[in-house]
Amino acid sequence: DTAVSQTPKYLVTQMGNDKSIKCEQNLGHDTMYWYKQDSKKFLKIMFSYNNKELIINETVPNRFSPKSPDKAHLNLHINSLELGDSAVYFCASSQPLPTDTQYFGPGTRLTVL
Amino acid sequence: GNSVTQMEGPVTLSEEAFLTINCTYTATGYPSLFWYVQYPGEGLQLLLKATKADDKGSNKGFEATYRKETTSFHLEKGSVQVSDSAVYFCALSQRASGSRLTFGEGTQLTVNP
Numbered sequence: 001d002t003a004v005s006q007t008p009k010y011l012v013t014q015m016g017n018d019k020s021i022k023c024e025q026n027l028g029h030d031t032m033y034w035y036k037q038d039s040k041k042f043l044k045i046m047f048s049y050n051n052k053e054l055i056i057n058e059t060v061p062n063r064f065s066p067k068s069p070d071k072a073h074l075n076l077h078i079n080s081l082e083l084g085d086s087a088v089y090f091c092a093s094s095q096p097l098p099t100d101t102q103y104f105g106p107g108t109r110l111t112v113l
Numbered sequence: 114g115n116s117v118t119q120m121e122g123p124v125t126l127s128e129e130a131f132l133t134i135n136c137t138y139t140a141t142g143y144p145s146l147f148w149y150v151q152y153p154g155e156g157l158q159l160l161l162k163a164t165k166a167d168d169k170g171s172n173k174g175f176e177a178t179y180r181k182e183t184t185s186f187h188l189e190k191g192s193v194q195v196s197d198s199a200v201y202f203c204a205l206s207q208r209a210s211g212s213r214l215t216f217g218e219g220t221q222l223t224v225n226p
Contacts, residue, residue, distance in 0.1 A: 031212065033213070033214075040218075041151075041200055041218075041219045041221075042216070042218060042219070043157075043202065043214075043219075045213040045215075048211055048212070048213060055211050056211045056213055090156060090157065092157075092214075094212060096208065096212060100145055100206055100208065100212050101147070101159060101162060102159075102206070102212075102214055103159070104149075104156045104157040104158070105156055106156040107155075107156045
């Protein structure tokens with residue numbers, strides 16, 4: 001029944017490691033997003049895909065690489081993790097019509113030690 | 114570019130008090146406006162939305178009216194409950210910007226019994 005799901009919920013890892021976060025939506029939406037929430041709770045867009053095509057790529061280090069194998073999935077791979085990558089990462093999905101409302105996953109809390 | 118400004122928090126109220134959280138925005142054209150709520154340890158949930166000027170969004174006793182003339186979307190509730198304690202985010206989106214959500218800083222609300 002979960003509309004937007006993410007795995008894992010918590011991720012603790014060492015600096016320099018490579019990790020992935022997975023996102024799946026069962027809402028039939030065409031557009032998916034990744035947002036980053038920093039320690040002060042500020043939320044900022046990272047990427048967006050529409051029907052597997054990248055449409056938003058904010059100023060994000062190229063260590064971050066999104067991948068969308070199909071329109072229901074949008075994964076985030078992070079290479080060479082740094083301390084500053086510690087944050088909560090949220091996946092979201094939406095359908096442009098009628099109202100562009102975005103639905104969020106529960107978040108993945110990444111801690112880099 | 115687009116931006117959203119929320120009143121600074123945190124906000125602490127007693128149960129049954131009246132709540133206002135101010136939100137103003139900067140955008141060209143007519144963005145869609147949203148309030149999202151984040152309960153402790155959880156993801157973001159859509160609270161209410163408005164897609165055109167003078168629309169009023171409402172949900173769970175919360176209301177906000179899209180005011181084009183003052184570029185505002187203030188959140189109100191007549192009588193808050195302890196269970197309303199959460200972080201509230203004002204946000205906007207526009208299709209011209211890939212429908213990304215631009216968030217305000219978030220306002221932490223604590224309601225005491």
